[in-house]
Amino acid sequence: MIQEYDFETLVERHDTASCKWDSDHRRGLVPMWVADMDFKTAPEIIEALHERADHGVFGYTILTDEYYEALINWNRRRHDWEIDREWVIGVTAIVPGLSAILRALTVPGEKIVVQTPVYNCFFDVIADNGLKVVHNPLKYHDLTYTMDYEDLEIKCADPAVKVMILCNPANPVGRVWTPDELKRVGDICLKHGVTIIADEIHCELVYEEHHYTPFASLGEKYRDISITCVSPSKAFNLAGLHVANLIIPDNALRERVNRAVTINRVGEMNPFGVSGLIAAYNCGETWLMAVNEYIYDNYRFMVEFCEEFIPQVKMCRLEGTYLAWMDCSALDIDSAYLGQLLLDEQALWVNAGTMYGPDGNGFMRWNIACSRVVLTEGLNRLAAFIRRHH
Ligand SMILES: Cc1ncc(COP(=O)(O)O)c(C=O)c1O
Known part of the structure; x- marks a missing residue:
């Protein structure tokens, strides 16, 4: 352990308007669904938010020099990625940002490629904007996933395909894509004029020898077809503060998205989001390393538990994110039905x-x-x- 933080003690989350804990009131429910953490965030962030609250005035908010510097320095230091301040568009959250981006870059009826299994809100955002989802299914083998480039090439060759949403690290399959994998995707998209939205919201949650590479950092030609979505929300458990950034190096692309962000009014930040981001990126690194260690220990524990007590299920390899993907195919129950049974019976x-x-x-x-x-x-x-069913 790098420094002692308490991730063991339960923080009571009932009656805090928590989506995860307060959406269903049945007694004794164990909620392990929506993607936020049960941990208190880093002490430095809590302190910064206290200070901001003590100020007592919560008027309209802008992005300050300190905000941009925190974001830029963090990415330079941790990800070896040089961001220009002009490239940054602040948004309230990634999903509203995605919606604005799709409106800026497409007209209804056009198509968006996603690599399934993938974060469910992508489907909703695509459909809600009158667009069609094109599946480029990932290939499953040996408890992990790889990309199907041949299929991606076919899908991108369709002139109606304008955008691909790339999820790195990948929710829910847990992959952290390597530079080679990312370049192959980038080359296909470049060849067919497809813009890449790189949703990298989970990028700070990466384990062991795995290493996150920002798609836009791979070189100029990749950078210029990219829109990167990042936020401290997953890594520092700040989703409720509503703060995220779109990073768009290409001027023309950025102008179009900026316009859509304005029209859709998703660029107006709140004071706690701004203070939270600054504290996270300036002071949160030690806590982040500790939380990653705890989460990965949880994963190891889960693997061992399944091997020992429920060998009918198998854990897929977890390279990044705190979302563990369990292969339950041997149970031979439709997953939606299994989810309902687990909720109702257990x-x-x-x-x-x-x-x-x-x-x-x-x-x-x-x-x-x-x-x-x-x-x-x-x-x-x-x-x-x-035990009951098998
Ligand atoms: C890949 C991915 N993108 C976006 C989000 C949601 O981001 P936001 O709360 O900023 O809209 C999630 C949440 O789980 C996610 O997994």
Whole structure:
């Protein structure tokens, strides 16, 4: 442990307007679904928010020099990525930002490529803007996933395909794409004039020998077809503060997106988001390293638990994100039905793989950014379910 932080003690989240804990009031529910952490954020961030609250005036807010510097320095220091201040567009969150980007770059009826299984809101944002989803399914083997470039090439060759949404690290399959993989995707998109939205919201949550490479840092030609979406929200558990950034190096692309962000009014920040981001990027690194270590220990514990007590299920390799992808195909139950049964019979709330595309059937997604006690209880409930049904 790099420095002592307490991730073990349960923080009571009931009655805090928590989406994860307060959406369903059945007694004793173990919620391991929506992607936020059960941990308190870094002490330095809490302190900065206290200070901001003590000021007592919460008027309209702009992005300050300190905000840009924190973002730029963090990416330079941690990801070896040089961002120009002019490239940055602040938005309230990534999903509203995605919606604005799609409006800026497409007209209804056009097509967007995603690599399934993938974050479910991509489907909604695409459909809500009158666009069509084109699936480029990932290939599953040996408890991990790789990309299907041949299929991607065919999909991108369709002139109606204008944009690809790339998820790196990938929710829910847990891959952190390598520079080679990213370049192959980039080359295909370059060849066919497809813009890449790189949703890199999980980029700080990467384990062991795996290394996050910002798509836009791969070289100028890739950079100029890219829109990168980042936020401290996942890594520092700040989703409720609503602060995110779109990083768009190409001037023409940025102007179009900027206009859509203005029209859709998704660029107006709040004072806590601004203070939270500055504190996270300037002072949160030690806490981040500790939380990553705890989460990865949770993952290892989960692998061992499954091997020992429920060998019917298998954990996919987790390279990044705190979303663990469990192969339940041997149970031979449709994932949506399995999710419902676990909720009804065991009061365990995990996400059915089918939420992330049809190829997610046979899998369940577990949010393991929780104390070991909660994780153990969740796993015990799954084990009890399996004993009962198999
Ligand atoms: C890949 C990905 N993008 C975006 C989001 C949501 O981002 P935001 O809350 O900033 O809209 C999530 C949340 O789980 C996610 O996994």
